[in-house]
Amino acid sequence: MKKNFRLLLVFFTLAVAVTSCNTTYKSQQLAYHSYTINDSLKKDTALISFLAPYKANVNMLMSEVVGHVEIDMEKKIPESELGNFLTDAYLHMAKEKYKTHVDAAIMNYGGIRLHQLLAGDITRGSVFEIMPFDNLLILQKIKGTVLQQFLDHTASLGGWPVAGISMQIKNKKAVHVLIGGNPLDPEKIYTIANSDYVANGGDNSFMLKDIPQLSNGYLMRDAIFDYIKYLKRIGKNIDTKIENRVTNVE
16 A cells, blocks of 8 residues: 555656646736826716715815914925924924933924915815825934934935924034034934934935834824924914024035
């Protein structure tokens, strides 16, 4: 019986081998077509009708007024009203949500997706336009030497929005850096609020990539909403101005 089983196993193995050797592959030719999508296309009325109630609900949600802006705020380098407002929000809410001391907040310039926020009511939709991504507000403990490298990197790109930091840009380097009003200490460990995108090395911030992150899943967009609520509770509107946090020098 064992002999017959071994013969059967050998036969099966040979059969598989022969079958595998005889396997043939045929190349497939792929065809593609380009379609121009513009106003000349006929509307799909059925699809429009199907989406109408969802669109109405989204529009109602996004048109909700969440706060008031006192002045026109723009996105600019090396510093802007809009950038200052956002980093102020991130610094304040990082302290609130993580219940710890936070030295400063930094965000990448490209992370601000709205170029101008006009004076007047700000809606929920406007906040989504500013921050459409689901990036997280995280903390990193960064040694002063590495923080200097990071700030040099931001300086080489023209300057990023900051809160709790003041610095000058000279020859694309960060100089006269103050953290909380004190000169940057190369040996000190600073707690920095940042986005998970940048902390993971985004925008070529490779010096941060291997530094552990503290995260509680708090969205940066939610931090904006919560900061606006905080301002309303203390009787303030959004009124962030240029404060020479980041300046260019010869």
